[in-house]
Amino acid sequence: MKLRKIIKCPICQNNNIKKIAPIKNHLKEINKKFDLMKCQNCSHRFISKFPSQDILNILYEKDSPLVFGGTEYELKQKKNFITYGFKDILPQNDHWIFKHVNITKGRFFEVGPGLCRLYKTFLLKGWTCQGLEPRSFVKLKGIKKNLNQIKNNNDIVSAFDVLEHVENPIQTLKNINKKMKKNGQIFLTFPHSESFKSRILKEKWSMVAPLSHLHFFSKKSTKIMLNKSGFDIVEIDDFSFVEIRRLIRNFFKLPFLFLKDIIRLNFKNIFARIIEFSLNLLDLINGDQLKVIGRKI
Numbered sequence: 001m002k003l004r005k006i007i008k009c010p011i012c013q014n015n016n017i018k019k020i021a022p023i024k025n026h027l028k029e030i031n032k033k034f035d036l037m038k039c040q041n042c043s044h045r046f047i048s049k050f051p052s053q054d055i056l057n058i059l060y061e062k063d064s065p066l067v068f069g070g071t072e073y074e075l076k077q078k079k080n081f082i083t084y085g086f087k088d089i090l091p092q093n094d095h096w097i098f099k100h101v102n103i104t105k106g107r108f109f110e111v112g113p114g115l116c117r118l119y120k121t122f123l124l125k126g127w128t129c130q131g132l133e134p135r136s137f138v139k140l141k142g143i144k145k146n147l148n149q150i151k152n153n154n155d156i157v158s159a160f161d162v163l164e165h166v167e168n169p170i171q172t173l174k175n176i177n178k179k180m181k182k183n184g185q186i187f188l189t190f191p192h193s194e195s196f197k198s199r200i201l202k203e204k205w206s207m208v209a210p211l212s213h214l215h216f217f218s219k220k221s222t223k224i225m226l227n228k229s230g231f232d233i234v235e236i237d238d239f240s241f242v243e244i245r246r247l248i249r250n251f252f253k254l255p256f257l258f259l260k261d262i263i264r265l266n267f268k269n270i271f272a273r274i275i276e277f278s279l280n281l282l283d284l285i286n287g288d289q290l291k292v293i294g295r296k297i
């Protein structure tokens with residue numbers, strides 16, 4: 001596979017980039033082939049070599065293991081989607097996007113709808129919906145494989161967990177921008193490079209997963225990226241996948257688990273549990289994801 005070595009920050013173009021560490025991977029062909037890099041100017045993190053977007057598109061279309069770090073839960077959901085189709089997909093009426101969407105009905109365009117839960121919610125609310133999804137098992141009315149097939153003048157666009165996967169996020173946002181109405185809202189999420197998990201775990205952070213994730217954004221690199229692609233930032237916030245209720249439950253289980261570890265003389269395990277718990281606690285303070293609301297200028 002042809003890879004391009006990245007010699008300056010892909011977002012702010014600064015030459016002052018630093019190698020953090022080589023990235024281990026369970027797939028032999030990419031184990032230690034990539035380094036985790038950091039821009040000293042905007043704190044954007046990225047992997048040291050990128051494949052072209054054409055190669056990435058092919059990998060996603062065939063659902064290659066190189067770009068799909070799917071958990072067992074995700075694999076099961078995908079199987080269900082293929083077997084039962086769209087009718088069994090549950091809508092997501094409590095999705096945070098609905099707290100911010102400023103019109104009641106219009107044209108919605110989702111980049112990377114995946115298993116189409118949010119997409120279905122907008123459809124049920126009576127919106128005109130379009131989606132861009134490279135993975136070929138997602139077949140549905142309005143879902144297209146190529147951006148050229150997407151109609152213009154969309155009011156609302158979402159791209160959740162998309163920009164970390166593409167070669168050039170600024171170009172991707174510029175292309176999306178052309179498909180939107182003036183003052184249209186864009187909603188984005190992606191991994192947060194200045195979170196505690198990112199800064200403490202470095203290349204061992206679960207988000208660092210070549211060739212699936214190429215980019216990890218800071219608040220500063222997010223602002224630069226949106227400004228360069230024709231958007232104003234309305235809101236930018238970190239958030240965490242950690243559930244407070246589950247964390248509290250785990251906290252009360254800890255003494256019993258420690259006792260079990262002590263009986264088995266497994267002191268390494270005790271240490272690992274403390275680290276894991278502390279990291280999840282820190283993640284609630286400075287979460288390892290960013291959510292962004294922008295407005296087309």
Ligand SMILES: [Zn+2]
Pocket residue numbers: 009010011012013014039040041042043044221
């Ligand atoms: Zn930079």
